[in-house]
Amino acid sequence: MENTGKKKSIAQRFLNGIEVFGNKLPDPFILFAILAVLVIILSAIFNMAGATVIHPGTGEELAVKSLASGEGLQYILTSMLDNFTGFAPLGLVLAMMLGIGLAEKVGMLDYAIKKTILKSPPALITYTVIFVGIMGNIASDAAMVLVPPLAAMVFYKVGRNPIVGIAAGYAAAGAGFTANLLIAGTDALLAGITTEAAQIINENIVVTPVDNWYFNIASVFVLTLVGGLVTNKFVEPRLGKYKGEEVEEAVAEDPPKAGKALRNAVIAGALYWGVILLIIFWPDSPLRNEEGGIVPSPFLDGIVPIILFFFITIGTTYGITVGNIKNSRDIGKYMGESMKDMSSYIVLIFAIAQFIAYFSWSNIATWIAVNGAEFLKDIEFTGIGLIIGYIIFTALMNFLITSGSAKWALEAPVFVPMFMQLGYHPAFTQVAYRVADSSTNIVTPLMPYMVIALSFMQKYDKKAGIGTFISLMLPYSVCFLLTWIVLILIFFFLGIPFGPGIDPYL
Known part of the structure; x- marks a missing residue:
């Protein structure tokens, strides 16, 4: 419960501070526009300082080029459209969403999620909710809105605390973006950004949407088990039996x-x-x-x-x-509706594409990658401990930037080339990013869906607040993060490929 008139704990003050600071950050589009301007300024400074770097692939000595020069201005103006239309994730994600969006708009995905949860045997309800929440990311963010209230309704009808159902559903849907049995839009989006970053060092490297697939499949079953245990052993015993007012539950009629x-x-x-x-x-x-x-x-x-x-x-x-589909025009109509939902993503991609292109053209990305890798070698911090450190760093970054694509677009041009210099495959770095980003999605107060889930919770407990919600999510977040780190270590040391032909090292 939220404390009113009482001294707040250190944890509460910390989370409140993060929320205040994070809310002051600009919209992601503006953020990347600012970063693009920052790259222009830094390129001029590096150029005046005479910064150079030996390209690790060609052995050629490269000078950091100034985007504030005549040549740089020409590049900015003549490349802007090509940077946008040629940005790998754009076509990949839009193509994926044409199909997935059609399945969603005709009602298939929502119906499948609802029926799977509602028809679950009582003994398996917890694990079914976790499994469906994780798999629900095939419908992108829709699962974070759809799964928690359905889970609450099912828990309530079998005599269990409905708030537990909300917690389990939101935790699974929010943390499940790295786990799925199918290839989802997220796989295409992140793979495209990773490819753009990897080609700063090696223009022949391509990271495909299936390069993390084996790890994703294993994650579904491992997280379902862990999420179920956390729910049954920690969350439900803590909340106890539901003692709130009787709530009338109604299920919308299906076609x-x-x-x-x-x-x-x-x-x-x-x-x-x-x-x-x-x-x-x-x-x-x-x-x-x-x-x-x-x-x-x-x-x-x-x-x-x-x-x-x-x-x-x-x-x-x-x-x-x-x-719902009566003629061929309806197919195009539903696909068009799914593209409307992608409009904010397309706008964001325009700014991200310019930032990454400027970062690469100026050779700042190569300079940072080579010198950063050399520094890590000098301090002998290049093993699996480095990857775990990166995971923790990104997990904390999630408290400031909740958009997974925006955060990866920010980190990938730095860490992918740098880790490539240390011998790590770009798809392996991507796995490390994904587990970190997914595990703390559910505890950051900046996640917009937290407010929606909290409103579901207040239906059963009007006194529930952000503090209540985060305290319920924290066990899931910590356990998911630790579980994923262990799973990465298992794949790493046993030599299990993370996807078809994908090992940790290049």
Whole structure:
């Protein structure tokens, strides 16, 4: 509960201070515009100081170029549109969201999430809520709004504390962005930014959306178990039985053919992947490499279009069956609606693309990467301890910048090239970033969905406040972070690939 008229604890004052400071930060678009201007100023200073660096790939000596010079001004003006339209994450994410957005807009994803939770056996409710919350990130942020109230309703109806359901649902949905059995839009977004950063050092490196897939799959099952244990052993015993006022729970009626539509969508999805597998294993398949293997292969290179058509297939099947898609124009309409939801992302990408391009063109990124790596070697801080330190650093950064894409766009141009100089694969650095970012999403008071989840909680406890909410999220956050660090260590030391053909080292 929030304390009124009482002296606040150190933790409360710390979180309040973070909230005040974080709220004073500009909008991410303005933040990256400011950072782009800062790069221009720094490039001029470095240039006047005569800063140079040996490119690790070509051995060429590079001078830091000034963006404030005539050459720099020409670059800024002539490259602006190319920086934006050629920015790798833009096409990847928009393509993914055409398919995923269609499945969401016709109601398929919401219905699947709701039915999975509502039909869960009472003994498995906790683990089902955690699993669905994690998997819900396929619908992006929608899971953080949809899962907590559904979980509360189910907990309440079986005689358990509904606030526990809200806590479990929000924790899973908020921390689940690094875990999924499927390839999601987040995978495409982060892979694109990582590729842009990695190509500062090696222009031939490409990080694909499947490069963290094996780790993501393992994370789903490990986090489901850990999240369930935290809920049953810590959160629920602490809250005890629900003693609040009786609450009337109502479930919105589903479309008459929703069940049949979901069944048809599953059948259509299975047939789709059956055809893909048939093509892959067909003799001399065009989706395999010249040696007949899958890693690397045209199949992995084309995974985004393949997943796009998968979601179009199941979304269209569901929409036709349920009656939301009556003609071909409706498909385009729903896709268009999903693109409207991406408008703020497109605006942000414009600023991010300029920042990264200026950082790379000026050679500041290479200078920082090479000199930073040399410094870490000099102090002999280059092993797995460095990665864990980076995870903790990023977890704390989450208290100031909650947007996962914005924070990675800020960190990737610095840490990806630097860690490449130490021999680490860009996709491995990306894994470290993802576990750090995901684990503290749920405890930062700057996360906009926290207010929404708190309003759900106040339905059952009108005295609940931010302090109440964060105290419930903290056990999940700490346990998820520690679990993920252990999981990274297991993958690292046992040599388990993080994705197809992806090891920690280059």
